[in-house]
Each structure stands twice: as C-alpha cells, then as structure tokens.
Amino acid sequence: VKVLNARVEALLTTKNPDSFITSRVPKIELKYEGIPGDRHFGYTKLSNNRERMYPRGTEIRNRRQVSILSLEECDEMARRLGVESIHPEWLGANIVVSGFPNFSQLPSGSRLLFPSGASLYCEGENFPCIHPGQIIQSNYEEIPKLPQRFVKEAYWLRGIVCSVEKEGSIIPDSTIDIWVNLEWQDRRWVERGEDVEVR
C-alpha cells in the first residue's frame, strides 16, 4: 500500500447553476450525491462525449461529482499558455490541493481521505474541454487561441474527478491521505502489449 499526502488549499462550489465557474466557500459537506447545491450534485448525470460508450444524453451514474485541481499544475498550465495565472474558479474546481506531484495522474480507484473521515474515490483524469479555455480567453483577450491551446496543453494538468465514497465535511488547510491504487502494477495486462492499444 502506498499512502501519500496532499494539502487542501481551497474549497469552491458553483453559485450559479447555469455556469460551471465556482466560488470559494469555507467548508464543504460531502453527501453521497456530491456537494449539495453544486452544479454536479446528483446520483446520476447525463452522459456526454467523455462517456463515448453511451449515446449522448443517457442517464448514467454520476462519477463527476467533485473536481479537484492541484495548485502546482495550475501554475504549470499558466506557464504553458503564457498567461499570468489561471484561477481554479475558471476551471470549475471544487477542491484545490498542493504538495502532490503529478496529481492529475492519480489512477482511478485511488482514495482521498480527509481528517473528518470523509472520503473521495478517484474516477480518473478530468479531460480538458474547450469551455474553461474560453473563460481563460475572456480574461486574457490579447493572447491568441487560448481555448484551443488549453485543450491541448491542459492534458495531465487539469486535475481529476471524484465521487463520494464516504460522507463528511472538508475544510481548508487540512491534510489528505491519498491511498494510491496500484492495481496496474500486478496486472498481466501490462505485459500483454499485443492485446492493447492506447485510446
């Protein structure tokens, strides 16, 4: 078992249900459906192009309840795009963490445990789409093609999505225990190169 740590830097939720932009809050009370009042709250959601195995708009279990960004990866995104900074609010983050290198590469099936006992289950990378890039563009109008460049440059930097495995509260300036899922290490799949192809 590999248990690593990260720090909670900020908490955010959507204020306006028509927008994915989030605003800072002092505390989040996680429920099994997600964050009450947040745009992504719900046991189920409608599928989109991130779940290509379903016809678009199919009702499926909601694995995108909570979005987490890393402070260091936000800075790296800003550097690559040549902008002064990227606010986690623009990307719809619910939690900003620090102190965990390559956070966006956290494997699916990893757990994030908070001091209250609350726990999030990593459902994988949050693949970049064009909408946050459009918000970034609106804040840096002088820099060309930010939406398109965001989609390309934000891979591996845009954080992860999680579902709630155990209810409870989260507050800033606390430490997260991250139980990394290492199942791929002992999968024979890894050795069977002829059987697999990268998506």
Next chain:
Amino acid sequence: VKVLNARVEALLTTKNPDSFITSRVPKIELKYEGIPGDRHFGYTKLSNNRERMYPRGTEIRNRRQVSILSLEECDEMARRLGVESIHPEWLGANIVVSGFPNFSQLPSGSRLLFPSGASLYCEGENFPCIHPGQIIQSNYEEIPKLPQRFVKEAYWLRGIVCSVEKEGSIIPDSTIDIWVNLEWQDRRWVERGEDVEVR
C-alpha cells in the same frame, strides 16, 4: 479504445439473505443500487477488511453490488485445487461469463455493456476470502485444507466486482461489449518505480 467481448453464461442471485450462495435466475433487472433482492443490494455498505482505509463497519458507497466470474477461470480454480468442479453458486457469483481470457485481471474503470443498454462498471478484482473455500470444502470433504488453499489459489481467478453504471436488464446467452480501461498505459506512474510499492 479497446472493446472486447464476452458471453453471458448464467445469472444468479442470493435467495437466502443469510448466505452468500446464489441460485440461477432467468433474468436480472439491474438498478443503481444493484440487484433487487440480492444480499449485496444497496447504495452503501459497511466496510470490511477489503477496504482497509476505513475502520471496519464504516458506511461507505457500495462498489460490490455485482460479482462476476468467468467459466474458464472457475475450471482453472478446480484444476488447481484438484476438485472435479467449482460451482459459481458456491462463490456467490451473480453473472458467469465466458470467452474473455484473464477476466479477473480486467482493470478498474472498465465498462461491461449489455444489449439492453444496461452497464456495469468494473470496481476491480474480487479478492479471495475463506468463506467460499469452506463451501467448496463441504462439497469435497475428502480433500484436505480447501479453505486455506482456495484463498491462495483463487487469486486472479475469482472474478471481479462491479457497480451499476446504467440500469437495465440482463439475460443469458447474450454478448457483452467490454470497454477496457487502459489509463495505466499512459500514466507516468508506470515509469516511476521509485515512487511505488506493491500492496
């Protein structure tokens, strides 16, 4: 994307809620909580030694709603234990599949799509525990130490557990499309041997 196939050989649910032994049924109607009437039905469950990150008995999201075995791996278990056959009923299987090599190694995050549109989400390997070994022992009293040997020999053969991602019906003799999660292939974690240790 890698999409492979398997075949539904049998469907089973628990009849007696005090036992994990399952019995054959002609159809299963998957709900977001699992299989109605089955022992493992529920949005949440109490944690046990399979979820060591929580104190035993903690209420958490239920990722073990549905248990799936492969026919070929059942045969291989019987061969290794030196018994004539192992019935999927004894292991509490809900679905028996065939035609998918190394089924127990299907990575977490893979999807199993059924012709009705119903879908299961792979939550990882079903780690062997001693109870099915005791049932096997009771059926082969002349063979020594089957419970202990089962725990050891059934690794990689005991199938997977799933949660329901999309509701719908399942019937035998149908084909499953399996969308294999290959995220580990492009994780830099794989290259960072110094950062990881096998659980």
